[in-house]
Amino acid sequence: MEKQKYERPLIKKLESGMPNKFGTRTGYQPTTHIENVPVKDLIKKYDSPLFVISEKQIRNNVRKAKQAFETRYPKVQFAWSYKTNYLDAVCRTFHQEGSWAEVVSGFEFSKALNNGVNGSKIIFNGPGKSDKDLKMAIENNALIHIDHLEEFYSIRQITEKLNKKAKVAIRVNMDTGIYPMWDRFGFNYENGQAWDVLNKIIRTDSMELVGLHTHIGTFMLAASAYSAAAYKLADLAVSIRKKYNHEIKYIDMGGGFSSKNTLKGAYLPGQDVNPSIDEFAEAITSALINSNFEKGHLPILILETGRALIDDTSYLLGTVLSNKRLSDGRRSTILDAGVNILFTSFWYDHKITPAQPFTQYTEDTVLYGPLCMNIDVVRNNVNLPLLNKGEHVVIHNVGAYNMTQWMQFITLRPRIVMIDEKEQVSLLRERETLSNFLEMESVPEHLKTFDL
Ligand SMILES: *Cc1c(COP(=O)(O)O)cnc(C)c1O
Numbered sequence: 001m002e003k004q005k006y007e008r009p010l011i012k013k014l015e016s017g018m019p020n021k022f023g024t025r026t027g028y029q030p031t032t033h034i035e036n037v038p039v040k041d042l043i044k045k046y047d048s049p050l051f052v053i054s055e056k057q058i059r060n061n062v063r064k065a066k067q068a069f070e071t072r073y074p075k076v077q078f079a080w081s082y083k084t085n086y087l088d089a090v091c092r093t094f095h096q097e098g099s100w101a102e103v104v105s106g107f108e109f110s111k112a113l114n115n116g117v118n119g120s121k122i123i124f125n126g127p128g129k130s131d132k133d134l135k136m137a138i139e140n141n142a143l144i145h146i147d148h149l150e151e152f153y154s155i156r157q158i159t160e161k162l163n164k165k166a167k168v169a170i171r172v173n174m175d176t177g178i179y180p181m182w183d184r185f186g187f188n189y190e191n192g193q194a195w196d197v198l199n200k201i202i203r204t205d206s207m208e209l210v211g212l213h214t215h216i217g218t219f220m221l222a223a224s225a226y227s228a229a230a231y232k233l234a235d236l237a238v239s240i241r242k243k244y245n246h247e248i249k250y251i252d253m254g255g256g257f258s259s260k261n262t263l264k265g266a267y268l269p270g271q272d273v274n275p276s277i278d279e280f281a282e283a284i285t286s287a288l289i290n291s292n293f294e295k296g297h298l299p300i301l302i303l304e305t306g307r308a309l310i311d312d313t314s315y316l317l318g319t320v321l322s323n324k325r326l327s328d329g330r331r332s333t334i335l336d337a338g339v340n341i342l343f344t345s346f347w348y349d350h351k352i353t354p355a356q357p358f359t360q361y362t363e364d365t366v367l368y369g370p371l372c373m374n375i376d377v378v379r380n381n382v383n384l385p386l387l388n389k390g391e392h393v394v395i396h397n398v399g400a401y402n403m404t405q406w407m408q409f410i411t412l413r414p415r416i417v418m419i420d421e422k423e424q425v426s427l428l429r430e431r432e433t434l435s436n437f438l439e440m441e442s443v444p445e446h447l448k449t450f451d452l
Pocket of ligand 1: 125219
Protein backbone atom coordinates (compact mmCIF):
# COMPACT_ATOMS: atom_id res chain seq x y z
CA MET A 1 0.00 0.00 0.00
CA GLU A 2 1.18 3.50 -0.80
CA LYS A 3 2.21 5.63 2.16
CA GLN A 4 -0.63 7.94 3.20
CA LYS A 5 0.01 11.63 2.62
CA TYR A 6 0.24 13.94 5.60
CA GLU A 7 -2.45 16.55 5.76
CA ARG A 8 -2.22 19.45 8.16
CA PRO A 9 -5.08 19.21 10.73
CA LEU A 10 -7.67 21.95 10.59
CA ILE A 11 -10.28 23.20 13.01
CA LYS A 12 -13.43 24.12 11.18
CA LYS A 13 -16.68 25.66 12.32
CA LEU A 14 -19.56 23.27 11.77
CA GLU A 15 -22.41 24.86 9.88
CA SER A 16 -25.85 23.58 10.74
CA GLY A 17 -29.17 24.51 9.19
CA MET A 18 -27.74 24.43 5.66
CA PRO A 19 -29.40 21.32 4.30
CA ASN A 20 -28.47 19.97 0.94
CA LYS A 21 -30.15 16.78 -0.10
CA PHE A 22 -27.30 15.93 -2.40
CA GLY A 23 -24.72 16.04 0.39
CA THR A 24 -21.72 18.29 0.35
CA ARG A 25 -19.52 16.13 -1.78
CA THR A 26 -19.96 15.73 -5.50
CA GLY A 27 -18.71 12.25 -6.16
CA TYR A 28 -15.79 12.11 -8.52
CA GLN A 29 -12.78 10.11 -9.41
CA PRO A 30 -9.42 11.58 -10.24
CA THR A 31 -8.92 12.21 -13.96
CA THR A 32 -5.51 10.63 -14.37
CA HIS A 33 -5.91 9.98 -18.11
CA ILE A 34 -7.62 11.62 -21.06
CA GLU A 35 -8.42 9.05 -23.76
CA ASN A 36 -5.85 6.75 -22.17
CA VAL A 37 -3.08 9.35 -22.34
CA PRO A 38 -1.71 10.13 -18.84
CA VAL A 39 -2.32 13.74 -17.82
CA LYS A 40 1.09 13.78 -16.17
CA ASP A 41 2.83 12.90 -19.45
CA LEU A 42 0.89 15.55 -21.34
CA ILE A 43 1.99 18.23 -18.91
CA LYS A 44 5.56 16.94 -18.85
CA LYS A 45 5.82 17.15 -22.61
CA TYR A 46 3.73 20.25 -23.37
CA ASP A 47 3.86 22.21 -20.10
CA SER A 48 1.12 23.55 -17.89
CA PRO A 49 -1.42 24.99 -18.43
CA LEU A 50 -2.44 23.02 -21.51
CA PHE A 51 -5.61 22.67 -23.55
CA VAL A 52 -6.38 19.12 -24.68
CA ILE A 53 -8.99 18.34 -27.33
CA SER A 54 -10.44 14.92 -28.11
CA GLU A 55 -10.97 14.37 -31.83
CA LYS A 56 -13.03 11.27 -31.14
CA GLN A 57 -15.45 13.20 -28.96
CA ILE A 58 -15.92 15.89 -31.64
CA ARG A 59 -16.78 13.23 -34.21
CA ASN A 60 -19.12 11.46 -31.78
CA ASN A 61 -20.91 14.71 -31.04
CA VAL A 62 -21.45 15.69 -34.68
CA ARG A 63 -22.62 12.21 -35.62
CA LYS A 64 -25.05 12.12 -32.73
CA ALA A 65 -26.42 15.55 -33.59
CA LYS A 66 -26.75 14.67 -37.26
CA GLN A 67 -28.55 11.48 -36.37
CA ALA A 68 -30.94 13.38 -34.08
CA PHE A 69 -31.98 15.67 -36.93
CA GLU A 70 -31.70 13.34 -39.91
CA THR A 71 -33.96 10.73 -38.37
CA ARG A 72 -36.63 13.43 -37.98
CA TYR A 73 -36.25 15.56 -41.10
CA PRO A 74 -35.37 14.76 -44.73
CA LYS A 75 -32.79 17.47 -45.58
CA VAL A 76 -30.33 18.57 -42.92
CA GLN A 77 -27.06 20.49 -43.18
CA PHE A 78 -24.75 21.41 -40.30
CA ALA A 79 -22.41 24.42 -40.48
CA TRP A 80 -19.58 24.80 -37.98
CA SER A 81 -19.68 28.05 -36.02
CA TYR A 82 -16.11 29.27 -36.40
CA LYS A 83 -16.17 31.72 -33.52
CA THR A 84 -16.93 28.90 -31.07
CA ASN A 85 -13.55 27.33 -31.84
CA TYR A 86 -11.66 28.24 -35.00
CA LEU A 87 -8.53 26.19 -34.61
CA ASP A 88 -7.90 24.86 -38.10
CA ALA A 89 -7.67 21.24 -36.90
CA VAL A 90 -11.02 21.56 -35.12
CA CYS A 91 -12.71 23.18 -38.13
CA ARG A 92 -11.31 20.56 -40.48
CA THR A 93 -12.58 17.77 -38.23
CA PHE A 94 -16.06 19.28 -38.57
CA HIS A 95 -15.61 19.71 -42.33
CA GLN A 96 -14.55 16.07 -42.64
CA GLU A 97 -17.81 15.20 -40.90
CA GLY A 98 -19.69 17.15 -43.57
CA SER A 99 -20.25 20.48 -41.82
CA TRP A 100 -20.13 23.70 -43.82
CA ALA A 101 -18.56 26.84 -42.31
CA GLU A 102 -20.50 29.55 -40.46
CA VAL A 103 -18.46 32.73 -40.03
CA VAL A 104 -19.06 36.19 -38.57
CA SER A 105 -16.10 38.26 -39.82
CA GLY A 106 -13.80 38.71 -42.78
CA PHE A 107 -11.05 37.09 -40.74
CA GLU A 108 -13.14 33.98 -40.11
CA PHE A 109 -14.25 33.96 -43.75
CA SER A 110 -10.60 33.91 -44.89
CA LYS A 111 -9.86 31.19 -42.38
CA ALA A 112 -12.64 29.03 -43.85
CA LEU A 113 -11.38 29.62 -47.40
CA ASN A 114 -7.87 28.78 -46.23
CA ASN A 115 -9.20 25.53 -44.75
CA GLY A 116 -10.41 24.65 -48.24
CA VAL A 117 -14.12 25.28 -47.80
CA ASN A 118 -15.77 26.26 -51.08
CA GLY A 119 -17.27 29.76 -50.83
CA SER A 120 -20.73 28.43 -51.67
CA LYS A 121 -20.60 26.45 -48.42
CA ILE A 122 -19.70 29.40 -46.23
CA ILE A 123 -22.50 31.13 -44.35
CA PHE A 124 -21.61 34.72 -43.56
CA ASN A 125 -23.42 36.06 -40.49
CA GLY A 126 -22.98 38.99 -38.15
CA PRO A 127 -23.55 42.75 -37.97
CA GLY A 128 -19.94 43.75 -38.74
CA LYS A 129 -19.31 42.89 -42.38
CA SER A 130 -17.22 45.55 -44.11
CA ASP A 131 -17.61 46.35 -47.81
CA LYS A 132 -14.35 44.53 -48.40
CA ASP A 133 -15.71 41.46 -46.59
CA LEU A 134 -18.94 41.59 -48.58
CA LYS A 135 -17.04 41.83 -51.85
CA MET A 136 -15.00 38.74 -50.92
CA ALA A 137 -18.21 36.91 -49.98
CA ILE A 138 -19.99 37.83 -53.24
CA GLU A 139 -16.98 36.89 -55.35
CA ASN A 140 -16.87 33.51 -53.60
CA ASN A 141 -20.63 32.85 -54.00
CA ALA A 142 -21.07 32.69 -50.22
CA LEU A 143 -24.43 32.70 -48.45
CA ILE A 144 -24.70 36.19 -47.00
CA HIS A 145 -27.12 36.57 -44.10
CA ILE A 146 -28.10 40.23 -44.03
CA ASP A 147 -28.21 41.77 -40.56
CA HIS A 148 -29.32 45.37 -41.18
CA LEU A 149 -30.43 47.68 -43.99
CA GLU A 150 -27.03 49.35 -44.48
CA GLU A 151 -25.71 45.94 -45.38
CA PHE A 152 -28.50 45.43 -47.90
CA TYR A 153 -27.58 48.72 -49.61
CA SER A 154 -23.85 47.87 -49.59
CA ILE A 155 -24.50 44.48 -51.17
CA ARG A 156 -26.66 46.10 -53.85
CA GLN A 157 -23.90 48.56 -54.69
CA ILE A 158 -21.18 45.92 -54.78
CA THR A 159 -23.19 43.50 -56.91
CA GLU A 160 -23.86 46.26 -59.42
CA LYS A 161 -20.16 47.09 -59.59
CA LEU A 162 -19.14 43.46 -59.92
CA ASN A 163 -22.05 42.69 -62.21
CA LYS A 164 -22.62 39.56 -60.15
CA LYS A 165 -25.65 38.24 -58.31
CA ALA A 166 -25.38 37.78 -54.54
CA LYS A 167 -26.97 34.86 -52.71
CA VAL A 168 -28.60 36.28 -49.63
CA ALA A 169 -30.76 35.35 -46.68
CA ILE A 170 -31.95 37.56 -43.87
CA ARG A 171 -31.50 37.09 -40.19
CA VAL A 172 -34.84 37.32 -38.43
CA ASN A 173 -35.37 37.96 -34.73
CA MET A 174 -38.68 37.27 -33.05
CA ASP A 175 -40.50 36.78 -29.80
CA THR A 176 -39.90 33.16 -28.82
CA GLY A 177 -41.07 33.50 -25.23
CA ILE A 178 -37.51 33.95 -23.96
CA TYR A 179 -36.67 37.32 -22.42
CA PRO A 180 -34.75 39.52 -22.76
CA MET A 181 -35.32 39.08 -26.50
CA TRP A 182 -32.32 38.92 -28.79
CA ASP A 183 -33.61 41.67 -31.07
CA ARG A 184 -30.35 43.45 -31.81
CA PHE A 185 -29.41 41.11 -34.65
CA GLY A 186 -31.33 40.95 -37.90
CA PHE A 187 -34.85 42.11 -38.70
CA ASN A 188 -37.82 41.79 -36.42
CA TYR A 189 -40.65 39.44 -37.37
CA GLU A 190 -43.48 40.99 -35.37
CA ASN A 191 -43.00 44.65 -36.27
CA GLY A 192 -42.75 44.12 -40.04
CA GLN A 193 -39.03 44.89 -40.52
CA ALA A 194 -38.45 41.39 -41.83
CA TRP A 195 -41.14 41.80 -44.52
CA ASP A 196 -39.81 45.21 -45.41
CA VAL A 197 -36.36 43.92 -46.28
CA LEU A 198 -37.71 40.75 -47.91
CA ASN A 199 -39.78 42.86 -50.30
CA LYS A 200 -36.71 44.96 -51.07
CA ILE A 201 -34.55 41.91 -51.77
CA ILE A 202 -37.07 40.18 -54.00
CA ARG A 203 -37.48 43.33 -56.06
CA THR A 204 -33.70 43.64 -56.52
CA ASP A 205 -32.37 41.86 -59.59
CA SER A 206 -28.82 41.51 -58.31
CA MET A 207 -29.83 39.43 -55.27
CA GLU A 208 -31.25 35.97 -54.97
CA LEU A 209 -33.14 35.26 -51.75
CA VAL A 210 -32.02 31.75 -50.82
CA GLY A 211 -32.87 31.39 -47.16
CA LEU A 212 -34.20 32.60 -43.83
CA HIS A 213 -32.03 32.59 -40.74
CA THR A 214 -32.43 33.02 -37.01
CA HIS A 215 -30.19 32.50 -34.00
CA ILE A 216 -32.41 33.08 -31.02
CA GLY A 217 -29.86 33.14 -28.22
CA THR A 218 -27.09 31.13 -26.67
CA PHE A 219 -27.08 28.39 -24.05
CA MET A 220 -30.83 28.07 -24.46
CA LEU A 221 -32.45 25.97 -21.76
CA ALA A 222 -35.90 25.72 -23.37
CA ALA A 223 -36.30 23.69 -26.54
CA SER A 224 -39.79 25.16 -26.96
CA ALA A 225 -38.31 28.53 -27.97
CA TYR A 226 -36.93 26.88 -31.11
CA SER A 227 -40.34 25.56 -31.94
CA ALA A 228 -41.80 29.07 -31.79
CA ALA A 229 -38.95 30.40 -33.97
CA ALA A 230 -39.28 27.61 -36.54
CA TYR A 231 -43.03 28.25 -36.90
CA LYS A 232 -42.41 31.93 -37.55
CA LEU A 233 -39.70 31.32 -40.16
CA ALA A 234 -41.90 28.70 -41.84
CA ASP A 235 -44.73 31.21 -41.93
CA LEU A 236 -42.47 33.76 -43.63
CA ALA A 237 -41.27 31.18 -46.16
CA VAL A 238 -44.77 30.02 -47.01
CA SER A 239 -45.98 33.61 -47.36
CA ILE A 240 -43.08 34.53 -49.65
CA ARG A 241 -44.05 31.60 -51.85
CA LYS A 242 -47.67 32.77 -51.94
CA LYS A 243 -46.88 36.41 -52.60
CA TYR A 244 -44.00 36.08 -55.06
CA ASN A 245 -44.08 32.45 -56.15
CA HIS A 246 -40.51 32.37 -54.90
CA GLU A 247 -39.27 29.35 -53.02
CA ILE A 248 -36.48 29.75 -50.48
CA LYS A 249 -33.97 26.92 -50.37
CA TYR A 250 -33.27 26.72 -46.66
CA ILE A 251 -34.29 27.63 -43.16
CA ASP A 252 -31.29 28.13 -40.87
CA MET A 253 -32.16 27.77 -37.20
CA GLY A 254 -28.75 28.97 -35.95
CA GLY A 255 -27.13 27.55 -32.84
CA GLY A 256 -27.45 28.22 -29.16
CA PHE A 257 -28.25 24.75 -27.86
CA SER A 258 -26.99 24.46 -24.30
CA SER A 259 -24.04 22.21 -23.63
CA LYS A 260 -23.74 20.06 -20.52
CA ASN A 261 -21.98 22.74 -18.54
CA THR A 262 -23.54 24.06 -15.33
CA LEU A 263 -24.46 27.72 -15.33
CA LYS A 264 -23.46 29.66 -12.24
CA GLY A 265 -26.30 29.71 -9.75
CA ALA A 266 -28.00 26.62 -11.20
CA TYR A 267 -29.27 24.25 -8.52
CA LEU A 268 -28.71 21.04 -10.46
CA PRO A 269 -25.74 20.07 -12.64
CA GLY A 270 -26.12 20.89 -16.35
CA GLN A 271 -25.26 17.29 -17.13
CA ASP A 272 -28.59 16.24 -15.57
CA VAL A 273 -31.00 18.99 -16.53
CA ASN A 274 -30.02 20.76 -19.76
CA PRO A 275 -32.08 19.64 -22.78
CA SER A 276 -30.50 17.03 -25.03
CA ILE A 277 -29.84 17.48 -28.77
CA ASP A 278 -32.83 15.19 -29.35
CA GLU A 279 -35.16 17.56 -27.54
CA PHE A 280 -33.96 20.51 -29.64
CA ALA A 281 -34.23 18.41 -32.80
CA GLU A 282 -37.76 17.33 -31.93
CA ALA A 283 -38.87 20.93 -31.26
CA ILE A 284 -37.45 22.28 -34.53
CA THR A 285 -38.30 19.49 -36.92
CA SER A 286 -41.84 18.95 -35.71
CA ALA A 287 -42.54 22.68 -36.07
CA LEU A 288 -41.31 22.64 -39.67
CA ILE A 289 -43.12 19.44 -40.54
CA ASN A 290 -46.36 20.68 -39.01
CA SER A 291 -46.21 24.03 -40.78
CA ASN A 292 -47.84 24.84 -44.12
CA PHE A 293 -45.15 23.80 -46.59
CA GLU A 294 -46.63 21.92 -49.53
CA LYS A 295 -45.76 18.28 -49.90
CA GLY A 296 -42.29 17.88 -51.40
CA HIS A 297 -41.42 21.52 -50.70
CA LEU A 298 -39.77 21.36 -47.30
CA PRO A 299 -36.69 23.58 -47.28
CA ILE A 300 -33.24 22.33 -46.25
CA LEU A 301 -32.78 22.71 -42.50
CA ILE A 302 -29.41 24.26 -41.59
CA LEU A 303 -28.03 24.19 -38.04
CA GLU A 304 -25.11 26.25 -36.80
CA THR A 305 -24.79 24.72 -33.37
CA GLY A 306 -21.48 25.54 -31.70
CA ARG A 307 -21.00 24.99 -28.01
CA ALA A 308 -23.21 21.92 -27.75
CA LEU A 309 -20.87 20.10 -30.15
CA ILE A 310 -17.52 21.17 -28.74
CA ASP A 311 -17.75 21.98 -25.02
CA ASP A 312 -17.31 18.43 -23.73
CA THR A 313 -14.47 17.62 -26.15
CA SER A 314 -11.87 19.74 -24.40
CA TYR A 315 -10.00 19.95 -21.11
CA LEU A 316 -7.74 22.52 -19.54
CA LEU A 317 -4.93 21.01 -17.51
CA GLY A 318 -3.45 23.11 -14.76
CA THR A 319 -0.99 22.86 -11.89
CA VAL A 320 -1.26 23.95 -8.26
CA LEU A 321 1.03 26.83 -7.35
CA SER A 322 0.07 27.17 -3.69
CA ASN A 323 -2.60 26.87 -1.02
CA LYS A 324 -3.51 29.46 1.54
CA ARG A 325 -6.14 30.14 4.20
CA LEU A 326 -8.34 33.15 3.61
CA SER A 327 -9.19 35.40 6.55
CA ASP A 328 -12.55 33.65 7.02
CA GLY A 329 -10.89 30.25 7.27
CA ARG A 330 -11.72 29.03 3.79
CA ARG A 331 -9.10 27.17 1.87
CA SER A 332 -7.93 28.73 -1.35
CA THR A 333 -5.81 27.11 -4.00
CA ILE A 334 -3.87 29.02 -6.63
CA LEU A 335 -3.60 27.44 -10.07
CA ASP A 336 -1.43 28.36 -13.03
CA ALA A 337 -4.55 28.60 -15.25
CA GLY A 338 -6.72 31.67 -14.84
CA VAL A 339 -9.67 33.49 -16.36
CA ASN A 340 -7.48 34.98 -19.09
CA ILE A 341 -7.51 31.56 -20.76
CA LEU A 342 -10.77 30.33 -19.22
CA PHE A 343 -13.20 33.03 -20.16
CA THR A 344 -16.19 30.77 -19.59
CA SER A 345 -15.49 30.59 -15.85
CA PHE A 346 -17.37 33.91 -15.66
CA TRP A 347 -20.64 32.10 -16.33
CA TYR A 348 -20.04 28.39 -15.76
CA ASP A 349 -19.20 26.39 -12.67
CA HIS A 350 -16.75 24.18 -14.52
CA LYS A 351 -16.34 20.63 -13.35
CA ILE A 352 -12.86 20.31 -11.87
CA THR A 353 -11.15 17.08 -10.88
CA PRO A 354 -7.73 16.33 -9.44
CA ALA A 355 -5.44 14.56 -11.89
CA GLN A 356 -3.99 12.20 -9.27
CA PRO A 357 -5.42 9.95 -6.56
CA PHE A 358 -6.42 11.86 -3.43
CA THR A 359 -7.35 11.29 0.16
CA GLN A 360 -10.96 11.24 1.23
CA TYR A 361 -11.00 14.49 3.18
CA THR A 362 -12.48 17.24 1.08
CA GLU A 363 -13.14 20.86 1.83
CA ASP A 364 -14.87 23.82 0.19
CA THR A 365 -12.17 25.61 -1.73
CA VAL A 366 -11.83 28.81 -3.72
CA LEU A 367 -9.82 28.22 -6.87
CA TYR A 368 -7.81 31.20 -8.04
CA GLY A 369 -5.82 31.68 -11.22
CA PRO A 370 -2.30 33.12 -11.32
CA LEU A 371 -3.17 36.69 -12.34
CA CYS A 372 -2.51 39.62 -10.08
CA MET A 373 -6.14 40.65 -10.47
CA ASN A 374 -9.06 40.24 -8.12
CA ILE A 375 -11.33 38.93 -10.88
CA ASP A 376 -9.17 35.88 -11.46
CA VAL A 377 -11.44 33.27 -9.86
CA VAL A 378 -11.80 29.91 -11.59
CA ARG A 379 -14.35 28.54 -9.07
CA ASN A 380 -15.84 30.50 -6.19
CA ASN A 381 -16.63 27.43 -4.24
CA VAL A 382 -15.77 23.88 -5.11
CA ASN A 383 -15.46 20.84 -2.90
CA LEU A 384 -11.99 19.42 -3.41
CA PRO A 385 -9.44 17.35 -1.55
CA LEU A 386 -6.19 18.97 -0.57
CA LEU A 387 -4.07 19.60 -3.62
CA ASN A 388 -0.39 20.09 -3.02
CA LYS A 389 1.98 22.33 -4.90
CA GLY A 390 2.91 20.73 -8.22
CA GLU A 391 -0.18 18.51 -8.39
CA HIS A 392 -2.46 18.79 -11.39
CA VAL A 393 -6.12 19.48 -11.98
CA VAL A 394 -8.32 18.85 -14.99
CA ILE A 395 -10.94 21.48 -15.85
CA HIS A 396 -13.68 19.88 -17.95
CA ASN A 397 -15.97 21.11 -20.74
CA VAL A 398 -13.85 24.00 -21.93
CA GLY A 399 -14.07 23.46 -25.72
CA ALA A 400 -16.42 26.34 -26.57
CA TYR A 401 -15.26 29.94 -26.75
CA ASN A 402 -12.19 29.65 -24.51
CA MET A 403 -9.71 29.04 -27.31
CA THR A 404 -11.13 31.98 -29.26
CA GLN A 405 -12.02 34.46 -26.52
CA TRP A 406 -8.86 33.94 -24.48
CA MET A 407 -6.83 37.01 -23.75
CA GLN A 408 -3.19 37.74 -24.01
CA PHE A 409 -3.24 39.40 -20.60
CA ILE A 410 -0.37 39.31 -18.09
CA THR A 411 0.75 35.89 -19.32
CA LEU A 412 1.26 34.40 -22.78
CA ARG A 413 -1.21 31.86 -24.12
CA PRO A 414 -0.42 28.16 -23.67
CA ARG A 415 -0.25 25.26 -26.11
CA ILE A 416 -3.19 23.31 -27.47
CA VAL A 417 -2.95 19.63 -28.34
CA MET A 418 -5.39 17.13 -29.82
CA ILE A 419 -5.66 13.43 -29.06
CA ASP A 420 -6.70 11.66 -32.24
CA GLU A 421 -8.73 8.50 -32.64
CA LYS A 422 -5.58 6.38 -32.40
CA GLU A 423 -4.76 8.08 -29.09
CA GLN A 424 -1.80 9.89 -30.64
CA VAL A 425 -1.17 13.44 -29.48
CA SER A 426 -0.52 16.30 -31.94
CA LEU A 427 0.32 19.91 -31.27
CA LEU A 428 -2.38 22.17 -32.72
CA ARG A 429 -1.13 25.52 -31.53
CA GLU A 430 2.26 26.48 -30.19
CA ARG A 431 2.49 28.53 -27.03
CA GLU A 432 3.00 32.24 -27.54
CA THR A 433 6.46 33.66 -27.09
CA LEU A 434 7.80 37.10 -26.34
CA SER A 435 9.03 37.40 -29.91
CA ASN A 436 5.53 36.67 -31.36
CA PHE A 437 4.37 39.51 -29.26
CA LEU A 438 7.16 41.94 -30.06
CA GLU A 439 6.71 41.34 -33.79
CA MET A 440 3.61 43.51 -33.65
CA GLU A 441 5.12 46.34 -31.61
CA SER A 442 7.45 49.13 -32.60
CA VAL A 443 9.22 51.79 -30.56
CA PRO A 444 9.80 55.31 -31.92
CA GLU A 445 13.49 56.18 -32.32
CA HIS A 446 13.60 58.67 -29.42
CA LEU A 447 12.28 56.04 -26.98
CA LYS A 448 14.78 53.37 -27.83
CA THR A 449 17.34 54.11 -25.13
CA PHE A 450 17.28 55.30 -21.55
CA ASP A 451 19.58 55.61 -18.57
CA LEU A 452 18.39 54.47 -15.19
C1 LIG B 1 -22.32 32.22 -32.15
C2 LIG B 1 -23.25 31.82 -33.19
C3 LIG B 1 -23.58 30.46 -33.38
C4 LIG B 1 -23.14 29.38 -32.45
O1 LIG B 1 -23.73 29.56 -31.20
P1 LIG B 1 -23.61 28.49 -30.02
O2 LIG B 1 -24.30 29.14 -28.87
O3 LIG B 1 -22.15 28.27 -29.77
O4 LIG B 1 -24.29 27.25 -30.48
C5 LIG B 1 -24.41 30.16 -34.45
N1 LIG B 1 -24.89 31.11 -35.27
C6 LIG B 1 -24.60 32.41 -35.10
C7 LIG B 1 -25.16 33.42 -36.03
C8 LIG B 1 -23.78 32.81 -34.07
O5 LIG B 1 -23.51 34.11 -33.88
